[in-house]
Amino acid sequence: xxxxxxxxxxxxxxxxxxxxxxxxxxxxxxxxxxxxxxxxxxxxxxxxxxxxxxxxxxxxxxxxxxxxxxxxxxxxxxxxxxxxxxxxxxxxxxxxxxxxxxxxxxxxxxxxxxxxxxxxxxxxxxxxxxxxxxxxxxxxxxxxxxxxxxxxxxxxxxxxxxxxxxxxxxxxxxxxxxxxxxxxxxxxxxxxxxxxxxxxxxxxxxxxxxxxxxxxxxxxxxxxxxxxxxxxxxxxxxxxxxxxxxxxxxxxxxxxxxxxxxxxxxxxxxxxxxxxxxxxxxxxxxxxxx
Numbered sequence: 444x445x446x447x448x449x450x451x452x453x454x455x456x457x458x459x460x461x462x463x464x465x466x467x468x469x470x471x472x473x474x475x476x477x478x479x480x481x482x483x484x485x486x487x488x489x490x491x492x493x494x495x496x497x498x499x500x501x502x503x504x505x506x507x508x509x510x511x512x513x514x515x516x517x518x519x520x521x522x523x524x525x526x527x528x529x530x531x532x533x534x535x536x537x538x539x540x541x542x543x544x545x546x547x548x549x550x551x552x553x554x555x556x557x558x559x560x561x562x563x564x565x566x567x568x569x570x571x572x573x574x575x576x577x578x579x580x581x582x583x584x585x586x587x588x589x590x591x592x593x594x595x596x597x598x599x600x601x602x603x604x605x606x607x608x609x610x611x612x613x614x615x616x617x618x619x620x621x622x623x624x625x626x627x628x629x630x631x632x633x634x635x636x637x638x639x640x641x642x643x644x645x646x647x648x649x650x651x652x653x654x655x656x657x658x659x660x661x662x663x664x665x666x667x668x669x670x671x672x673x674x675x676x677x678x679x680x681x682x683x684x685x686x687x688x689x690x691x692x693x694x695x696x697x698x699x700x701x702x703x704x705x706x707x708x709x710x711x712x713x714x715x716x717x718x719x720x721x722x723x724x725x726x727x728x729x730x731x732x733x
Contacts, residue, residue, distance in 0.1 A: 483554075483618040484728065485609070487659060489643040489699075490669035491625045495688065495716065497558055499669065500620045501527055502722040504729060505553035509533055509542060511562040512622075521719040528552070536570040536601075539563055543608035546615055554618040560605075561624045561644045564655060567601045575601075592653070598646055599653040606662050621659065625668075628656065641668065642699035664703045667692055667724070672713060689713040690724050704728065 486503075490496050497515045500506055502522070508515055508529040520527060530542055539557075542548060549555055557563065572583050575597050578590070586594035609619045623643035630640045631651065643666075645656035660666050672689035693712045694700040702708060707727050714724045 481616055483613040483616055485613060485662060485664040486618065486620045487560075487623065487643060487663040487666045488620060488669065489623040489625050489666070494669045495719065496622045496669060497527075497556075498719050499690070499716065499724065500554075500556045500558065500622060502720070503554040503556070503618060503620060503725055505551075506556050506620070507549060507552040507554070508556045508558050509539065510558050511539075511566070512559045515558055536563065536566040539566065540604065540608055543605070543612065546612060549612060549617055552617070554620060555609075555612055556620045556622065557609075558622045559624060560621040560659065563605065564598070564602060564645055567598060571597050571601045592648065592650060595646060595648040595650075595653045599655055599658065602646075602655045603658065606659065621663070626656075638696065640697060640699060660699055660701075663701075665692070665728070666694075666699055666701045668698055668700045669716060670698075688716045690716050692724075 626644035
């Protein structure tokens with residue numbers, strides 16, 4: 444009995460190889476209103492020490508503090524005089540991330556305050572030295588030990604997950620306030636002389652591509668500077684006036700500030716912060732969401 448010969452093997456694939464996977468079905472898309480409904484606010488507050496950063500954050504809706512800077516232990520709730528609520532035992536960079544990744548911790552609060560992100564960056568360095576080796580395999584003990592500019596790139600990469608952790612809380616409806624100390628840094632000016640700019644005290648190398656400071660300022664919905672209002676400097680360099688404090692919500696060439704909710708601030712460049720119970724800023728920001 445004759446049998447038919449088998450057809451020749453396909454030239455399109457090797458014999459015995461699995462067939463190609465069917466392409467994934469095409470997604471369908473349609474435009475919808477772009478809203479932040481149900482989400483919290485990304486807020487960064489910076490100022491010099493003693494200007495009221497923690498006090499201002501304590502006036503935000505139902506805050507709980509991740510108190511890396513223990514200066515907050517001296518501060519009471521400005522409205523009630525009671526102790527602020529904080530998460531204890533946050534001692535390392537890993538502790539910070541572990542806490543932020545446990546949303547149940549924050550169920551009873553509306554606002555998570557990190558006090559300060561400046562100190563978290565300090566905690567990130569030993570974590571980086573322990574987990575990221577030199578490209579030749581050795582252990583590094585200082586930022587410059589990785590080679591020119593490479594340490595700043597590693598630090599930038601280690602700090603970025605903090606923003607991702609915060610984003611998960613924000614999408615769940617929690618406000619996140621990052622507090623920073625203030626630092627002047629040189630900004631490159633492609634149209635003229637470089638200049639000094641006040642901003643959050645975070646890593647800011649000359650190559651701004653790996654600037655932690657710039658990244659978090661871009662990430663935030665609002666960057667607020669607490670400073671004296673109406674300071675004047677004479678020709679001798681003496682500063683006068685400016686005893687009253689204000690919260691600056693729009694930038695000028697010499698400092699960082701911004702808001703993505705300009706309409707809520709009615710065109711104001713600065714908001715009053717005349718006393719420790721002055722919550723005008725939060726009334727502007729949250730009045731429509733309460």
